[in-house]
Amino acid sequence: MVDSKHQWKAWLYLAPAIVLLLVFTVWPIINTVRLAFLNNYNSLTAVNQEEVVTFAVGIENFKTVLRYDGFLTALKNTALLTVITVPLSTLLALLIAVALNSIKPLQKFLQTIFFLPYVTNSIAIGMVFAAMFNVVGNFKIPRLVSTYGLVNNIIMFFGGDPINWINAGSGYWANMFVLIFYIIWNALPFKILVLLGGLQSVNKQYYEAAKVDSTPRWRVFTKITVPLLSPMIAYVVITGFIGGFKEYSSIVGIFGNTMGAPGNEGALNTIVGMIYDVLPKQDYGLASAAALILFAIIFVVTMINMQVSKKRVHY
Amino acid sequence: MSEKKAFNTMHDRNMQHMNLLQRITKPLTITGTYLFLFAMALIILFPFYWMIISSLKTLAEYREAVPTFWPRAMIFSNYAEAFSTGNLGRLFLNTAYVGVVSTILSLVITVLTAFALARLEFKGKNALFAALLATMMIPGELFTITNYQTVINFKWMDTYTVLIVPFLVSVFYIYLLRQNFMQIPNELYLAAKVDGTSDLKYLIKVMVPLALPTLISITILKMMGAWNSYVWPNLVTKKDEMQLITNGLRNAFNDTSGNTNYPVQMAAVTLVSAPLFLVFLFLRKYIMSGVSRSGIKG
Structure with a gap:
């Protein structure tokens, strides 16, 4: 069957994809590694001079990134956001999925509602969250505040004090709270979808057996539901970690390009945000080194996740 | 007893x-x-x-100390103002153009590649497929750096090309469609060969219709991606009139000083969100089945 004429035809079908992949996927992989290991590579020095500039090979870029003040902030923010939001959103999604699976009327309707955040533009809805937490006026001078914003109004209705969530002079953890809340809100739909899909394919016999033994609900949940769902849970946790380390647009949605509350720009920057800050300055060497570090982090975290799930996942 | x-x-x-x-x-x-x-x-x-x-509120009503949960009077002029402030009309057209063209081209490329990988025989097929899958592990940010450099060298900045071409090939879509194509029995293909049907005709007449649900899922995910894309257009477009809708939205309302005209901003956000909601209402099944297999947003 496999004659040379056939081969030639197959490559014709593949040609468009292969050409594009070579330019926009394969070359970038090679080039990123190359640039990252060329000391202080910067396209301004590379292009602007007539003679060919050569760069020494070394790990200077990595050193610069690691010494760079903003990198540690970005790493801390990214790690904190991931470590906090992934377990919380997974647990919440699991509870919602189990609840959804146990009801009949309104199940499809509620399922649709829980999917809604997925079909939104994360920057646009981030702006809505910002509006709900925003204080109109000067927070420090109560006389000058026209409204404390919806969330503060709710807090005050229950007798609490208003909090400066995202405006000038707001604290780190107030900012982080808003981000965590938004990221979880945003992460739920995909997790619920996958977990509910898993629950619906679970063999009903296990539950029947538990019913006969009149096993308490909590034990059914921890001893039957969670183990049977563990492949799906592992899947949403792994993709959650990968997505978490690439967090960027939720912060842009709420705080804007400045990646921080007014007067505190960059305080909430993430690793991806840092790469995009460096790019327009054409510091490709630095950006490449940062991207490789991000890749290494994601790779290591994913491997750890896989190892853990290998031990705990029941297939 | x-x-x-x-x-x-x-x-x-x-x-x-x-x-x-x-x-x-x-x-x-x-x-x-x-x-x-x-x-x-x-x-x-x-x-x-x-x-x-x-x-729908007036600015004065929005800024009242105790918020109202239903506007006293519905003010639709916020929408008109939002439309002109953000230059949204032009950006809607840009986004629609980029979305439609890149979806069509992407579908053609995906179908051809998936067909070759699923049905045609050639040397190195398995190696190629494995290499494709391996690229899925690498975070997209890593490609962005060199691609940014590349499009500057190609002098593509501020064109539609730069918004469309770099993302035409999605390994994930190829994978999804290839899996779907593999499920179609090989006998159909051999029968068609006996009848003298060409590969291309067989692909268009038999395989594409059978894989239609997957193709619809891919179409919607790709359109959603165009609608939501922010980072890349922000990097490669300097002229306001070449940006996409999300960039226009974020840049037109980038004031976080607390004195923003929120009703107008919320009108803009509603305008940007509405098309996705409408698509979702009508095509919920395809979106949800596509998403549950992908794990990526857009």
């Missing part, structure tokens, strides 16, 4: 006891479950509700 009877009555009594307990706890758990789900649904829906009612 009497012993057995005694045991039976005891058993019955136990069962009755159980039933009574169940009769009390079951409605309670069901009510609890619904309450929990409704509370969660409320939290999910609230931002959308707030977005819409805020977009």
Whole structure:
């Protein structure tokens, strides 16, 4: 069957994809590694001079990134956001999925509602969250505040004090709270979808057996539901970690390009945000080194996740 | 005999006891479950509700110390203002153009590649497929750096090309469609060969219609991606009139000083969100089945 004429035809079908992949996927992989290991590579020095500039090979870029003040902030923010939001959103999604699976009327309707955040533009809805937490006026001078914003109004209705969530002079953890809340809100739909899909394919016999033994609900949940769902849970946790380390647009949605509350720009920057800050300055060497570090982090975290799930996942 | 009877009555009594307990706890758990789900649904829906009612308020009403949960008077002029402030009309057209063209081209490339990988025989097929899958592990940010450099060298900045071409090939879509194509029995292909049908004709007449649900999922995900893309257009477009809708939205309303005209901003956000909602309402099934297999947004 496999004659040379056939081969030639197959490559014709593949040609468009292969050409594009070579330019926009394969070359970038090679080039990123190359640039990252060329000391202080910067396209301004590379292009602007007539003679060919050569760069020494070394790990200077990595050193610069690691010494760079903003990198540690970005790493801390990214790690904190991931470590906090992934377990919380997974647990919440699991509870919602189990609840959804146990009801009949309104199940499809509620399922649709829980999917809604997925079909939104994360920057646009981030702006809505910002509006709900925003204080109109000067927070420090109560006389000058026209409204404390919806969330503060709710807090005050229950007798609490208003909090400066995202405006000038707001604290780190107030900012982080808003981000965590938004990221979880945003992460739920995909997790619920996958977990509910898993629950619906679970063999009903296990539950029947538990019913006969009149096993308490909590034990059914921890001893039957969670183990049977563990492949799906592992899947949403792994993709959650990968997505978490690439967090960027939720912060842009709420705080804007400045990646921080007014007067505190960059305080909430993430690793991806840092790469995009460096790019327009054409510091490709630095950006490449940062991207490789991000890749290494994601790779290591994913491997750890896989190892853990290998031990705990029941297939 | 009497012993057995005694045991039976005891058993019955136990069962009755159980039933009574169940009769009390079951409605309670069901009510609890619904309450929990409704509370969660409320939290999910609230931002959308707030977005819409805020977009209809006057600025004065929005800034009242105690917020109103329904606008006293509906002000639709916020929408007109939002449209002109953000130059949204032009950006809507840009986004629609980029979305449609890149989806069509992407579909053609995906179908051809998936077909070759699923049906045609050539040397190195498995190696190529494995290499493709391997690229899926690398975070997209890593490609962005060199691609940024590349499009500057190609002098593509501020063109539609730069917004369309770099993302035409998605390994994930190829993978999805290849899996779908593999499920179509090979006998159909061989029969078509015997009849003298060409590969291309077979692909268009038989395989594409059979894989239509997957193709629809890919179309929607790709369109959603175009609609939501922010980072890349922000990097490669310097002229305002070449940007996409999300960039226009974020840049036109980038003031976080607290004195923003929120009703107008919320009107803009509503305008940008509405098309996705409409698509979702009509094509929910395809979106959800596509998403559950992908794990990526857009």
